[in-house]
Amino acid sequence: MTLMLLTFTDVGPNFGAVGGAGDLRTIVGALLTYGLIVAVLMLVVSATTWALAxxxxxxxxxxxxxxxxxxxxxxxxxxxxxxxxxxxxxDIGPHL
Known part of the structure; x- marks a missing residue:
């Protein structure tokens, strides 16, 4: 049997691994903006239909x-x- 010697090193998360956070923010913002525009348009259509009906x-x-x-x-x-x-x-990711 071999005996393994454990050494304690300073291990921590790699916060630099998430590259392109700015691109991710742009994509998420664009998709959710389209979702908001569709929701507002559907509100206008539904309100008009409600009034006419x-x-x-x-x-x-x-x-x-x-x-x-x-x-x-x-x-x-x-x-x-x-x-x-x-x-x-x-925004909170880089501050951890």
Missing amino acids: SNSGSWHTAQKAKLGCFVAIGGATLSGAALTWANWLL
Whole structure:
């Protein structure tokens, strides 16, 4: 049997391994911006459909359009929160 001698060295994380954080920030920002634009456009379409359907007496369509408005607001909120969270994670990384 061979005896292995363990030596303690200074081992730590390699913070320089994540290169291109600026590119990652740009890509994430662009994708989430597109998501926010789509959510706002869907809010406009759903609100218009809700108004027209309520005016014409089509309550089933108005109910679906109202749900579409709530989903679009939730999507816009989540998209904005995801962009803020991604930027926070990228900013806190170099300070660790």
